[in-house]
Amino acid sequence: MACTVRIASPLRSYTAGAATLTARGSTLAEVLGSLEQCCPGIRFLMIDEQDRIRPHMRLFVNSNEAHELSAKVADGDTVHVICALSGG
Amino acid sequence: MADTLWIGTRKGLFSLRAHQGRRGWKLAGPQFLGHIIHHVVQDPREPRVLLVAARTGHLGPTVMRSTDGGRSWREAAAPPAFRKASDGEQARAVERVFWLTPGHRNESGSWYAGSSPAGLFRSANGGDRWEPVAGFNDHPMRPQWAAHATPDGEFLHSILIDPRDPRHLYIAISIGGVFESTDGGTNWTPLNEGCAGDFMPDPEVPFGHDPHCVVQHPLKPDRLYQQNHCGIYRLDRPGRRWQRIGKAMPKKVGDVGFPIVLHPLNADRAWVLPMDGRTVWPRTSIDGRPAVYATADAGATWQRQDRGLPRSQAWFTVLRQAMCIDAHARTGVYFGTTAGEVWASSNGGESWRCLVRHLPEIYSVTHAA
Numbered sequence: 001m002a003c004t005v006r007i008a009s010p011l012r013s014y015t016a017g018a019a020t021l022t023a024r025g026s027t028l029a030e031v032l033g034s035l036e037q038c039c040p041g042i043r044f045l046m047i048d049e050q051d052r053i054r055p056h057m058r059l060f061v062n063s064n065e066a067h068e069l070s071a072k073v074a075d076g077d078t079v080h081v082i083c084a085l086s087g088g
Numbered sequence: 089m090a091d092t093l094w095i096g097t098r099k100g101l102f103s104l105r106a107h108q109g110r111r112g113w114k115l116a117g118p119q120f121l122g123h124i125i126h127h128v129v130q131d132p133r134e135p136r137v138l139l140v141a142a143r144t145g146h147l148g149p150t151v152m153r154s155t156d157g158g159r160s161w162r163e164a165a166a167p168p169a170f171r172k173a174s175d176g177e178q179a180r181a182v183e184r185v186f187w188l189t190p191g192h193r194n195e196s197g198s199w200y201a202g203s204s205p206a207g208l209f210r211s212a213n214g215g216d217r218w219e220p221v222a223g224f225n226d227h228p229m230r231p232q233w234a235a236h237a238t239p240d241g242e243f244l245h246s247i248l249i250d251p252r253d254p255r256h257l258y259i260a261i262s263i264g265g266v267f268e269s270t271d272g273g274t275n276w277t278p279l280n281e282g283c284a285g286d287f288m289p290d291p292e293v294p295f296g297h298d299p300h301c302v303v304q305h306p307l308k309p310d311r312l313y314q315q316n317h318c319g320i321y322r323l324d325r326p327g328r329r330w331q332r333i334g335k336a337m338p339k340k341v342g343d344v345g346f347p348i349v350l351h352p353l354n355a356d357r358a359w360v361l362p363m364d365g366r367t368v369w370p371r372t373s374i375d376g377r378p379a380v381y382a383t384a385d386a387g388a389t390w391q392r393q394d395r396g397l398p399r400s401q402a403w404f405t406v407l408r409q410a411m412c413i414d415a416h417a418r419t420g421v422y423f424g425t426t427a428g429e430v431w432a433s434s435n436g437g438e439s440w441r442c443l444v445r446h447l448p449e450i451y452s453v454t455h456a457a
Contacts, residue, residue: 010144010146010147011147040165041150041163044148044150044169046147046148048181049169049170049171049172049181049182050170050173050180050181052179052181054146054148056146056147083146083147085145085146086146087145
């Protein structure tokens, strides 16, 4: 299953500047694994070694925020990767 | 390579390159603008290799590596990370790579990294792939050793490798104490006897102390110094009891600070930069008048060195990685401040001048040659 992944600007040095990519998978974990294949290193920026979403990252499947990597992703969905910046 | 100061800041990496025999310094950067740079370290075995401990506030921690003296960088393929936790086990994740130390001179390509929360990691391939050091990270006592973290978490730093024996290691944890391994990191024992722990109910506990910076003399590896949250100490091995040499500091200055650096050839010479540990612990320059203090007799006496430094209203702090020294006959001593200034002395601290101002908050100043 293919989905669209929209990438926040702080991560685009890992996507050769691309704001939107196509990835495959039926869960968020699979989608991020697919993303890692084409953009090595990008997953660890978002997900820690215990498979938790990092505190300043927000992941949405369409308009629903995902809190677990087991979140379902359907064919044609859009995954939004958003950075929640804070402080100065 | 010319004398270079690598400056890690809260917002990126800068460098100052010396010319005209250290009379002039040229600022370059920033590289990694927007990234927090905790440490920048040159590999003495391959001087064109540099490693950087980096992260941004909102992305994950990582290590960057240069093999061309800092012109270009490549990210580690596998940055330091704890092993995946088993069911029911505390699941730790590296929040920041805080400290980098090149491995033993006979172990080309080996590096160690310390993290927050306290973790020890090793790379065998020049910093590209990192593995957790299970002997420390999974030690049954580790939860107790690093049990008293401040809200920022505890930091593992001051990773020291005995130049005579790559299996003989020291590490320090703020807060946790100093620990020693004689078997390459498989087993560890606390080494804190004699250190004060004024913030603890029982000051004679074997661990739980707050070493801010621990250094080992390269030519006299049995000589250790420590700038602790509660004093300045020296330890001559095989002794196990730290001596509080900070007691010889002026009472109105005290012996609280973050960094301590050693003369590369003379194990009796050390420099510290005291901060205010009175009342609510402002941790700024004392009375707004910064000064370096130097000893030439292993801490028996200390001399104030403030010629050229601001005489009043200078309220900065110098963090533990932000002071360094070079190997010139006329010793260069350098420090960077939380106010974004780099100060230098080319005469062992007798006089100081400001090399650059207005950088972001400085976390690390290291010398490369």
